[in-house]
Amino acid sequence: MTATSTLPASAPVTAGTPGRPGLGATIRWELRKLRAQHRTKAVLLGALLGPVPIALVIHAQGRPPKDTLFGRYATTNGFALSLLILGFAAQWVLPLLTAVVAGDIFSSEDTHGTWKTVLTRSASRAQLFTAKTVTAVGFAVLTLLVLSASTIASSVLVGGHQALTGLGGQLIAPSTALKLVGASWLTTIPPTIGFACLAILLSVWSRSSAVGIAAPVVIGMVMQLVGAMGGVEALRPFLLTTPYEAWHGLLAAPRFTGPLVEGLLTTGAWAAVTLAVSFALLRRRDITGG
Amino acid sequence: MRRSIITAAVVLLVLAGLGSVAVATGGGSTVTSARLERSLTASFSQVYSQQARLLGHRGVTPASLHAKAMCDNGGSNVGPGSSWNCLMSFHDPGNPMPTTGYGKFELNVHSNDCYTAGSPSTLVGFQTITDKQGRTVNNPAYEFDACFDPGSSNEPTGVTFPSALTITTTALTPDPQGRATVAALCGTGADGCVGSITVTTHGQKLGSVPFHLAENETAKLTLPQLPPGTKEADLAVSYQQGVGSSGTTLPVQGG
Amino acid sequence: MTTQLAVDAVGVTKAFGQVRAVDDVTIQVAPGEVYGVLGPNGAGKTTFLRMLFGLIRPDAGTIRVFDKSWDPDGVGVLDGVAGFIESPGFYPYLTGRQNLEGLALLDGGARAGLVEEVLEVVDLTDRADRKVGGYSYGMRQRLGVAASLLREPRLLVLDEPANGLDPAGIRDMRALVKRLAASGLTVLLSSHNMDEVEEICDNVTIMNRGGVAYHGSITDLRAMAPDPGHLLHTNDNAGARALAADHPDIEVEPAEDGLTVVGQEAAVAAYVADVVRSGIVLRVFTPTRTPLEALFFMLTDQEVAA
Numbered sequence: 001m002t003a004t005s006t007l008p009a010s011a012p013v014t015a016g017t018p019g020r021p022g023l024g025a026t027i028r029w030e031l032r033k034l035r036a037q038h039r040t041k042a043v044l045l046g047a048l049l050g051p052v053p054i055a056l057v058i059h060a061q062g063r064p065p066k067d068t069l070f071g072r073y074a075t076t077n078g079f080a081l082s083l084l085i086l087g088f089a090a091q092w093v094l095p096l097l098t099a100v101v102a103g104d105i106f107s108s109e110d111t112h113g114t115w116k117t118v119l120t121r122s123a124s125r126a127q128l129f130t131a132k133t134v135t136a137v138g139f140a141v142l143t144l145l146v147l148s149a150s151t152i153a154s155s156v157l158v159g160g161h162q163a164l165t166g167l168g169g170q171l172i173a174p175s176t177a178l179k180l181v182g183a184s185w186l187t188t189i190p191p192t193i194g195f196a197c198l199a200i201l202l203s204v205w206s207r208s209s210a211v212g213i214a215a216p217v218v219i220g221m222v223m224q225l226v227g228a229m230g231g232v233e234a235l236r237p238f239l240l241t242t243p244y245e246a247w248h249g250l251l252a253a254p255r256f257t258g259p260l261v262e263g264l265l266t267t268g269a270w271a272a273v274t275l276a277v278s279f280a281l282l283r284r285r286d287i288t289g290g
Numbered sequence: 291m292r293r294s295i296i297t298a299a300v301v302l303l304v305l306a307g308l309g310s311v312a313v314a315t316g317g318g319s320t321v322t323s324a325r326l327e328r329s330l331t332a333s334f335s336q337v338y339s340q341q342a343r344l345l346g347h348r349g350v351t352p353a354s355l356h357a358k359a360m361c362d363n364g365g366s367n368v369g370p371g372s373s374w375n376c377l378m379s380f381h382d383p384g385n386p387m388p389t390t391g392y393g394k395f396e397l398n399v400h401s402n403d404c405y406t407a408g409s410p411s412t413l414v415g416f417q418t419i420t421d422k423q424g425r426t427v428n429n430p431a432y433e434f435d436a437c438f439d440p441g442s443s444n445e446p447t448g449v450t451f452p453s454a455l456t457i458t459t460t461a462l463t464p465d466p467q468g469r470a471t472v473a474a475l476c477g478t479g480a481d482g483c484v485g486s487i488t489v490t491t492h493g494q495k496l497g498s499v500p501f502h503l504a505e506n507e508t509a510k511l512t513l514p515q516l517p518p519g520t521k522e523a524d525l526a527v528s529y530q531q532g533v534g535s536s537g538t539t540l541p542v543q544g545g
Numbered sequence: 546m547t548t549q550l551a552v553d554a555v556g557v558t559k560a561f562g563q564v565r566a567v568d569d570v571t572i573q574v575a576p577g578e579v580y581g582v583l584g585p586n587g588a589g590k591t592t593f594l595r596m597l598f599g600l601i602r603p604d605a606g607t608i609r610v611f612d613k614s615w616d617p618d619g620v621g622v623l624d625g626v627a628g629f630i631e632s633p634g635f636y637p638y639l640t641g642r643q644n645l646e647g648l649a650l651l652d653g654g655a656r657a658g659l660v661e662e663v664l665e666v667v668d669l670t671d672r673a674d675r676k677v678g679g680y681s682y683g684m685r686q687r688l689g690v691a692a693s694l695l696r697e698p699r700l701l702v703l704d705e706p707a708n709g710l711d712p713a714g715i716r717d718m719r720a721l722v723k724r725l726a727a728s729g730l731t732v733l734l735s736s737h738n739m740d741e742v743e744e745i746c747d748n749v750t751i752m753n754r755g756g757v758a759y760h761g762s763i764t765d766l767r768a769m770a771p772d773p774g775h776l777l778h779t780n781d782n783a784g785a786r787a788l789a790a791d792h793p794d795i796e797v798e799p800a801e802d803g804l805t806v807v808g809q810e811a812a813v814a815a816y817v818a819d820v821v822r823s824g825i826v827l828r829v830f831t832p833t834r835t836p837l838e839a840l841f842f843m844l845t846d847q848e849v850a851a
């Protein structure tokens with residue numbers, strides 16, 4: 001600092017206009033940070049390009065993977081291939097892609113020691129919480145849309161667009177099959193939002209990005225195992241992984257939507273509870289470090 | 291650090307509690323025989339009709355098949371598992387039912403209300419079939435996946451099929467006293483197998499042995515004493531409950 | 546209009562478990578003054594400032610800033626208030642400029658050109674487009690000051706602003722604070738260095754172990770100060786010590802490398818002249834502690850540095 005530096009033009013004594021950022025500005029700030037990070041681009045790129053080799057490899061298999069739904073037709077039908085990949089992605093890929101941002105967006109402030117920086121501007125804790133949540137959820141949905149589009153496109157290009165045998169034994173015409181496949185992928189949005197909120201809770205509670213990213217994936221896998229176990233089916237409606245299978249009803253004959261509605265309720269409850277607890281934790285926290 | 295451990299322990303305890311409650315309330319599965327029966331008949335009708343189209347058989351539609359099924363898992367008839375068996379009959383003039391009146395389908399049912407069904411090859415063919423253009427294609431009815439609506443009706447369908455009795459012994463080996471046993475298996479079905487086996491050798495009626503088996507039960511029935519030097523014995527089966535072959539002739543070994 | 550206090554903190558208390566980090570502290574800062582909060586490490590200065598910023602919730606007491614407090618006004622308390630706690634935190638994967646532009650967003654916007662102006666003030670303009678991850682400690686401190694000035698504050702709160710800087714950095718930081726203060730800004734700063742506080746501040750609170758050891762102006766503090774100490778080393782220390790008998794208003798004690806001489810300036814000067822006149826050769830004659838430093842150590846029960 002040299003003696004020639006000048007002070008800000010406006011007289012500091014009377015200045016200090018109470019500017020307050022709107023939620024939009026706070027969200028824009030979170031997006032800027034997200035755009036500058038490598039992991040964001042890596043996730044989106046992975047979602048865009050990942051399905052291509054997967055579709056090719058599965059299509060080329062000599063013996064179709066019959067143990068998963070639509071596996072038996074995955075090597076001969078592009079629609080079946082995309083639904084096979086959907087069933088597989090819901091197991092750990094979707095929770096992971098979600099948690100990479102949602103599980104880090106709060107704990108990264110702890111990692112960089114920036115809570116004391118952002119909390120001493122003009123945005124309240126509530127505003128920051130909302131902006132981060134909106135950003136995390138929005139990114140999760142965007143990643144899911146990219147993954148869905150890429151998977152459907154690669155699967156149909158690689159596997160073809162023949163009539164599809166549905167989950168009621170019925171033969172579905174290609175144009176209808178495309179719509180149902182698209183709709184099935186879209187039904188994974190609510191539980192993915194649920195996992196984003198779970199990742200947020202884990203991130204806020206543990207203040208660690210490692211926990212925020214890994215724990216939701218592990219929890220997702222455990223929930224899946226529990227959901228597949230006999231004897232404890234009473235728990236299924238409460239698991240966050242159950243709504244990931246609600247799309248089965250769209251391909252059955254006759255179509256049924258009970259699980260989809262139930263899935264929305266389950267996800268809504270999970271989101272409400274996890275976000276409420278996260279917000280309470282953040283609001284009450286004493287920032288003694290960064 | 292201590293606070294995190296306490297929090298994690300509390301969460302695990304709550305989860306364990308929920309799990310125990312779930313187990314104690316008997317699981318609460320949506321997989322029941324009624325739902326499987328309705329789902330299987332509907333989805334089988336669809337895939338069988340597909341097969342008929344591929345083979346060029348006309349007049350086979352899901353409605354025309356009138357499929358009826360009775361499902362049983364060898365236990366409480368509730369819950370997922372790989373031991374579900376369904377007896378199903380359907381009406382295809384070009385493909386009559388066997389003497390028992392039904393085919394036996396094996397189901398592997400999962401807790402997510404989806405299942406894989408394996409059809410009897412005697413009624414449905416094998417994994418591949420030759421279509422009417424002569425190409426080898428996948429047989430859609432041989433093995434198929436389906437999912438049922440957990441909210442669908444759980445009212446019993448009231449469909450029952452009689453159990454089928456099978457005599458599994460292929461040759462009689464009498465002991466020094468001339469007494470031989472046959473093993474009989476009573477298959478899945480309502481009411482089990484009740485009746486008697488009448489043994490005749492060289493035109494001489496030796497006597498009858500009654501049997502009373504529950505479904506999925508095997509038993510060894512001791513036949514009336516066989517005279518020495520008997521080469522073969524005719525077994526005639528009569529049924530009060532159940533169905534099956536009406537009789538068979540078995541060679542006698544070491545007689 | 547009543548004279549509104551810039552900072553009005555009354556009876557502020559915060560305990561972490563069994564430890565009372567801040568114990569019933571009252572500090573009042575008038576607008577326009579430069580106020581120092583002084584204390585050794587662990588005295589509770591940083592915890593107090595965190596409570597002022599709303600980072601920590603006090604267990605008891607009230608904190609009002611320009612007559613606003615956290616309970617009804619929320620983050621509005623920080624209107625016109627800026628500063629940083631300990632080493633300022635920034636995002637290492639963003640450049641200095643990007644960090645400031647982001648913080649401007651969180652402020653509700655900054656007028657055109659302000660980011661450039663504050664970078665100019667702290668002399669970071671040519672390094673502004675490098676990622677903060679590569680900044681030195683001093684550069685980060687300066688960026689912290691820039692981030693504070695971005696809010697065009699009327700109250701600047703700085704937590705040990707010269708901490709960790711090299712001597713040139715310390716000198717520049719003190720000069721900057723003095724300039725800002727001279728322009729009318731209210732400044733509240735904390736420090737563990739008495740000299741720094743003496744140089745810049747008007748009023749001071751000395752904290753020790755969470756509580757207040759002293760409140761008052763620097764002038765009053767100086768009046769309370771004990772006599773300054775000096776280190777004297779000659780070629781005949783025993784002889785020099787003997788001469789002290791003739792000077793009742795000074796104290797001469799043997800020390801590690803010579804003698805410590807404590808007393809008023811004039812009396813000490815007279816004594817030293819006497820020593821020289823008696824033919825003893827002076828080797829070292831240097832002040833060991835300022836009066837205020839001595840007072841500070843006394844007030845905070847610290848080990849007296851020789």
